[in-house]
Amino acid sequence: MNLVVNGDAESGPGGGADPVEAVPGWRIAQGAPALIAYSLGGGYPTPDDPGPAARGSRFFSGGTSARTALVQDIELPARGATGRREVDAGRVRYAVSGWLGGYAGQEDGARLSVEFRAADGTPLALSVLGPVSAAERLGRTALVECAAEAAVPPGARGARVLLVFTRSGGGTSNDGYADAVSLTLHATGGRP
Amino acid sequence: MKLNRRDLLKAAAAAGALNVAWPLAVGLTPAEAREAAEALGADYDPAPFTLGVASGDPQPYSVLLWTRLAPEPLAAEQRLPETVEVRWTVAEDPRLRRVVAEGTTAASATLGHSVHIVVEGLRPGRHYWYGFRALGKTSRVGRTKTAPTGRIGKALFATANCQAFHDGYYAAHRAIARENLDFVIHLGDYIYEHGQVGGVPESHVRDHDGPEILTLGDYRKRHALYKGDRSLREAHAAHPWFLTWDDHEVVNDYSGTGGGAPFMKRRAAAYQAWYEHMPHRDSFGAMALPDPEIHRVRRWGELLELTVLDLRSYRSAQNLPDGTILGTDQKAWLKQGIDKAPDAWHVWANSIMLSQLRSPSGSGYMFTDQWDGFLAERREVLGHVHAGGLEDLVVLTGDWHSAFVDDIRVDFDRPDSPLVGTEFTAHSVTSGAYSADWNATNGPLMGRANPHLKYFEGNRYGYDVYEVTPERFSTHMRVIGDRRDPASPVSTLTTFHVDRGKPGSYEDPGTKGSPAQYRRD
Numbered sequence: 001m002n003l004v005v006n007g008d009a010e011s012g013p014g015g016g017a018d019p020v021e022a023v024p025g026w027r028i029a030q031g032a033p034a035l036i037a038y039s040l041g042g043g044y045p046t047p048d049d050p051g052p053a054a055r056g057s058r059f060f061s062g063g064t065s066a067r068t069a070l071v072q073d074i075e076l077p078a079r080g081a082t083g084r085r086e087v088d089a090g091r092v093r094y095a096v097s098g099w100l101g102g103y104a105g106q107e108d109g110a111r112l113s114v115e116f117r118a119a120d121g122t123p124l125a126l127s128v129l130g131p132v133s134a135a136e137r138l139g140r141t142a143l144v145e146c147a148a149e150a151a152v153p154p155g156a157r158g159a160r161v162l163l164v165f166t167r168s169g170g171g172t173s174n175d176g177y178a179d180a181v182s183l184t185l186h187a188t189g190g191r192p
Numbered sequence: 193m194k195l196n197r198r199d200l201l202k203a204a205a206a207a208g209a210l211n212v213a214w215p216l217a218v219g220l221t222p223a224e225a226r227e228a229a230e231a232l233g234a235d236y237d238p239a240p241f242t243l244g245v246a247s248g249d250p251q252p253y254s255v256l257l258w259t260r261l262a263p264e265p266l267a268a269e270q271r272l273p274e275t276v277e278v279r280w281t282v283a284e285d286p287r288l289r290r291v292v293a294e295g296t297t298a299a300s301a302t303l304g305h306s307v308h309i310v311v312e313g314l315r316p317g318r319h320y321w322y323g324f325r326a327l328g329k330t331s332r333v334g335r336t337k338t339a340p341t342g343r344i345g346k347a348l349f350a351t352a353n354c355q356a357f358h359d360g361y362y363a364a365h366r367a368i369a370r371e372n373l374d375f376v377i378h379l380g381d382y383i384y385e386h387g388q389v390g391g392v393p394e395s396h397v398r399d400h401d402g403p404e405i406l407t408l409g410d411y412r413k414r415h416a417l418y419k420g421d422r423s424l425r426e427a428h429a430a431h432p433w434f435l436t437w438d439d440h441e442v443v444n445d446y447s448g449t450g451g452g453a454p455f456m457k458r459r460a461a462a463y464q465a466w467y468e469h470m471p472h473r474d475s476f477g478a479m480a481l482p483d484p485e486i487h488r489v490r491r492w493g494e495l496l497e498l499t500v501l502d503l504r505s506y507r508s509a510q511n512l513p514d515g516t517i518l519g520t521d522q523k524a525w526l527k528q529g530i531d532k533a534p535d536a537w538h539v540w541a542n543s544i545m546l547s548q549l550r551s552p553s554g555s556g557y558m559f560t561d562q563w564d565g566f567l568a569e570r571r572e573v574l575g576h577v578h579a580g581g582l583e584d585l586v587v588l589t590g591d592w593h594s595a596f597v598d599d600i601r602v603d604f605d606r607p608d609s610p611l612v613g614t615e616f617t618a619h620s621v622t623s624g625a626y627s628a629d630w631n632a633t634n635g636p637l638m639g640r641a642n643p644h645l646k647y648f649e650g651n652r653y654g655y656d657v658y659e660v661t662p663e664r665f666s667t668h669m670r671v672i673g674d675r676r677d678p679a680s681p682v683s684t685l686t687t688f689h690v691d692r693g694k695p696g697s698y699e700d701p702g703t704k705g706s707p708a709q710y711r712r713d
Contacts, residue, residue, distance in 0.1 A: 029478055106452075107451075107453045109457075111460065113460075117475070118297070120312075121475030122474075123467075123481050126302050126303050126464065127302055128460055131457055133454050133457070150300070151274045162480045164483070
């Protein structure tokens with residue numbers, strides 16, 4: 001089960017290139033994102049550009065701020081196959097993934113990270129994905145799949161997902177793009 | 193065969209093969225690299241706690257403890273399980289017998305097997321000792337101290353900055369470890385990102401490990417290389433540290449915003465490696481790694497309010513009409529802090545020079561990477577200090593590799609504008625300064641071009657110690673004799689005082705005759 005709420009940018013206001021003031025599931029920590037429809041055109045990613053196969057109707061962009069940051073705090077399950085007892089026994093792994101990209105040859109980018117935290121907020125684990133460079137996109141407008149997985153450290157009680165969009169150089173539009181943000185937990189059974 | 197360091201260096205230099213002799217050259221395994229590093233003067237604590245122990249961000253009831261498991265310190269990744277259980281102990285005695293707190297935590301490969309533990313429930317103004325155990329091994333014992341509460345008669349602390357590995361040994365840190373301090377502030381340039389400099393041993397005592405660092409693995413190895421100087425580990429183990437950073441933790445003169453995707457990736461790698469190697473508390477902020485939140489306000493009793501600034505993460509490009517060195521949010525936060533400041537000494541940990549520094553010719557500025565590149569914001573902040581009636585402001589600065597004492601004026605171009613504080617810019621630990629000839633020529637010229645400049649000395653290296661009482665703030669400039677000597681003796685070059693309630697500094701009459709390249713008075 002994907003623990004990230006609205007990781008696909010499908011909920012809440014948006015659809016155009018204008019920044020929005022709120023995004024369901026996310027706290028806007030810096031700047032203001034835009035949730036853009038793949039059908040918008042105007043040089044933004046389209047349904048035909050490289051991106052998630054099941055991409056829904058919209059994706060995240062950095063709006064018009066030089067730096068836009070979205071934060072989502074996730075409480076890890078207390079019980080069950082990926083609950084605290086299993087985490088503390090070292091029998092849970094996480095997988096984080098997202099499609100990250102940008103516009104043509106520009107170096108605007110999106111970075112996705114997840115920090116697993118102890119009950120007091122101290123970081124215990126970290127995975128950082130992206131940003132994807134223009135070279136990695138072969139110089140074309142695209143979203144590229146990025147993924148990492150690792151053990152959930154014993155003592156972890158929460159995860160903070162951070163999605164940062166950065167604009168390079170001049171211009172107005174922050175053309176870091178992201179979609180299909182996902183964080184899942186997996187029980188490993190007896191294997192620590 | 194046991195290698196003799198000096199003979200090895202000489203032979204390698206003669207053969208033009210320092211890049212082979214010096215550790216971490218391409219092709220060496222981490223173990224071989226470490227062996228070579230040790231042959232050339234580096235050393236490490238016993239594995240897996242090779243990089244030592246540290247504490248940071250002391251508060252009255254809490255302190256952060258740090259270590260990192262790195263059996264092979266010069267490897268990008270450790271051959272360890274993905275997570276390793278680490279036991280920690282805090283006690284009232286150096287033998288860790290009177291235990292007051294203990295527990296376990298997990299060291300994750302994703303964070304370089306670093307360990308950060310927030311210890312709560314401590315008592316204010318007390319020394320504590322701490323240690324770690326993992327993989328059947330025990331770390332060295334570190335000492336820390338919690339912040340006091342209420343009225344106190346004195347605080348004693350130090351700053352250190354700019355410690356280029358190749359430019360000298362860390363005799364300054366050796367001395368810091370031996371000072372009876374409450375805490376240490378590092379003002380940045382803890383590591384340098386560039387490649388090898390050559391000239392060992394004629395010009396440099398040692399060298400970097402390879403080319404310019406770019407990746408998380410590169411930055412990890414560079415931090416580990418720097419911690420191969422035992423004096424740095426001693427200073428960390430002796431006192432709690434507060435931390436800020438400057439540019440070289442990432443790359444020279446960078447701005448935290450505006451870079452393209454390759455730079456942002458590099459910045460994230462550098463920031464993560466910095467976090468992995470520092471006693472930094474990052475559990476209270478609104479953001480998350482790999483963007484650690486550096487700026488904070490801390491109290492040392494009712495005597496001192498410490499404001500730690502981050503002048504890199506949120507800055508714009510230099511020399512823009514609406515440029516920012518603080519970023520919008522940090523500036524608002526700083527101004528709010530000024531508005532509600534208590535009656536205390538107000539100390540800003542400021543990585544890069546706040547005061548105006550016109551070039552010796554008087555036209556233009558020496559460097560606009562410092563606050564001189566953000567004129568409108570400086571006027572706004574200092575105007576706010578004045579309008580808010582903030583008194584007893586002392587700004588502590590690094591970066592310049594030379595010592596300056598400046599009057600802080602609201603408008604530096606108007607010598608009659610209000611005097612709102614004093615800035616002490618400290619000598620570097622090792623990073624090279626201008627030549628003695630340059631300093632002798634340009635010290636007086638800088639003094640003439642900058643009427644707020646009171647003192648300049650650029651021929652020495654060391655650190656500053658601050659002795660703070662309710663009545664007086666004294667800055668003792670400690671200098672080492674020789675950067676090439678790991679155990680170089682330390683002396684006090686001079687002392688400046690600031691009296692409570694009286695803006696402006698004055699030099700102690702007992703040291704006023706000490707060498708300097710400029711004195712206004």
